[in-house]
Every structure is written in C-alpha cells, then in structure tokens.
Amino acid sequence: xxxxxIAGNWKMNKTIPEAIALVKELKALAGGETAVDVVVVxxxxxxxxxAQELKGTSIGVGAQNLFWKASGAYTSQIAPGFLVDAGAQYxxxxxxxxxxxxxxxxxxxxxxxxxxxxxxxxxxxxKAKAALAAGLIPIVCIGETLAERKAGTxxxxxxxxxxxxxxxxxxxxxxxxxxxYEPVWAIGTGEVCGADEADRVCGVVRASVAKxxxxxxxxxxxxxxxxxxxxxxxxxxxxxxxxxGGLIGGASLKAKDFVAIIAAGR
Ligand code: PEP
Numbered sequence: 001x002x003x004x005x006i007a008g009n010w011k012m013n014k015t016i017p018e019a020i021a022l023v024k025e026l027k028a029l030a031g032g033e034t035a036v037d038v039v040v041v042x043x044x045x046x047x048x049x050x051a052q053e054l055k056g057t058s059i060g061v062g063a064q065n066l067f068w069k070a071s072g073a074y075t076s077q078i079a080p081g082f083l084v085d086a087g088a089q090y091x092x093x094x095x096x097x098x099x100x101x102x103x104x105x106x107x108x109x110x111x112x113x114x115x116x117x118x119x120x121x122x123x124x125x126x127k128a129k130a131a132l133a134a135g136l137i138p139i140v141c142i143g144e145t146l147a148e149r150k151a152g153t154x155x156x157x158x159x160x161x162x163x164x165x166x167x168x169x170x171x172x173x174x175x176x177x178x179x180x181y182e183p184v185w186a187i188g189t190g191e192v193c194g195a196d197e198a199d200r201v202c203g204v205v206r207a208s209v210a211k212x213x214x215x216x217x218x219x220x221x222x223x224x225x226x227x228x229x230x231x232x233x234x235x236x237x238x239x240x241x242x243x244x245g246g247l248i249g250g251a252s253l254k255a256k257d258f259v260a261i262i263a264a265g266r
Contacts, residue, residue: 008252019046051087062090068130080134186227199240231260
C-alpha cells in the first residue's frame with residue numbers, strides 16, 4: 001500500500017508573516033496527521049521560517065526549484081544543499097510554470113506567462129539526480145498541454161517526460177521519486193481532469209516506470225494528480241487506484257481547504 005501524499009504548492013504567494021500565519025493554522029488542524037503525508041511548498045524566502053515553525057510536527061517542507069550545482073558563479077540559483085540547510089525535505093522539479101517553450105523565440109508575456117523559464121527534460125533529469133544526491137525527495141511534474149491533448153499525444157508526452165526524467169537514475173533512487181501528473185490545461189484554470197482519465201494517465205506514468213525498472217519499482221512509486229484539485233473533487237480523484245496524492249496550488253493557500261483535501265486522502 002502506497003501512503004498518499006498531499007503537497008501544497010504556494011507558488012509566488014505569501015510573505016514571511018503570511019506564511020507563518022498559514023502554517024500556524026495548518027499545524028493546529030493537521031500537525032499530527034499520520035494517515036497521509038503532508039507537505040507545504042512555500043517560496044524560497046519563507047522556507048526557513050516555515051521549516052522552523054513546523055519542527056516537531058508531521059508536516060514536511062518542500063522547495064519550488066533547485067539548481068544542480070553545489071555552489072559557484074550561478075547568480076540567482078539555489079543549490080540542493082542550501083535547501084537542506086533551510087529545512088526542506090522535498091523539492092518540486094519541472095513544474096509546468098518553469099518548463100520551457102522550445103522554438104518560441106519571444107514568448108508572449110501577456111498571454112503566456114506560464115512556461116517561460118526554460119526548463120527541459122534534461123534539466124529536470126539533472127535536478128532530480130542532484131536532489132537525490134543531497135537527500136531531497138524530488139516531486140517531478142509532468143503533463144501535457146491542451147494542444148498536445150487535442151492532438152492525441154497525451155500518453156506519448158507524459159511517458160516521454162517520465163522516462164527522460166529518470167534517465168541514468170538507479171532503481172533504488174527511482175523508487176523515492178514522486179511524480180505529479182499535472183495536465184497543463186488544468187492548472188489554475190478551475191478545469192479539472194476527470195478522475196477516470198487522471199487515473200488512466202497516472203497508470204501511463206506507472207507503466208513507464210515499470211518499463212525502465214520493473215513492476216516492483218513501479219508499484220512503489222507515488223504518483224500525484226495536480227490541476228484544480230479542491231475539497232469538492234478531491235475524494236473522487238484520491239480514491240482512484242493509480243492516484244497516490246495531490247499537488248495542490250490555489251486550494252493550498254487556505255488552511256481549511258487544504259485540510260479538507262488532506263482529509264479526503266485518508
Ligand atoms: C499546481 O500549481 O501545481 C497546481 C496544481 O495548481 P492549481 O491547484 O491551482 O491548479
């Protein structure tokens with residue numbers, strides 16, 4: 001039995017005082033949760049104070065990105081060791097809001113603010129390896145765009161992203177990785193993927209892991225669904241056999257909504 005994992009991606013929200021206020025509420029409502037793994041993923045600036053505030057609780061802390069180098073002349077980047085130092089145990093990698101848009105010389109900054117930051121499958125792979133080497137658990141995000149879904153390439157896109165993320169990673173490490181299947185068209189849009197379809201695509205991810213590492217590793221790997229998961233649709237999504245948790249954006253910013261989703265995962 002895989003333990004479900006509910007992670008709240010706060011994105012670029014919450015100042016330090018706001019972050020502390022939110023985790024104080026979460027601590028009171030879910031600080032002793034053991035049936036489900038719970039993780040909050042604040043912006044970098046709030047990582048350390050949030051980790052301090054959550055000491056002694058069962059709630060874990062994750063970062064939203066990392067760089068694969070340990071130190072050096074990489075202005076603006078954050079090393080894996082810095083995240084550990086700040087108190088993180090998890091790290092998001094390859095969120096669709098950081099993945100790149102190859103072939104587009106000048107992205108449209110008004111209509112296409114997502115996917116501006118140049119992440120590729122190979123940077124995702126390097127980051128996953130660096131995270132594992134530092135003792136962090138990667139939450140690797142994968143998912144198709146609306147255009148890819150309409151073109152009927154969802155399964156090929158998702159399995160390709162999964163396989164390339166795992167390139168050169170030993171089986172024992174691969175089993176530690178958490179995948180988050182996040183159809184890009186469902187993120188922050190209120191447009192949720194049907195539970196059966198989300199479960200089916202999570203099954204495609206699991207089959208890709210099985211192809212590389214065998215059934216044992218595939219059965220061990222946890223696969224979350226993410227994309228407009230809310231208290232009112234969480235139960236149905238989280239009851240599906242291939243969905244082992246949720247990566248929650250908007251609904252993780254309110255303690256009561258996030259806690260209702262945690263409860264739906266029990
Ligand atoms: C996310 O940012 O990973 C996400 C799933 O966002 P939302 O829940 O707001 O769609």
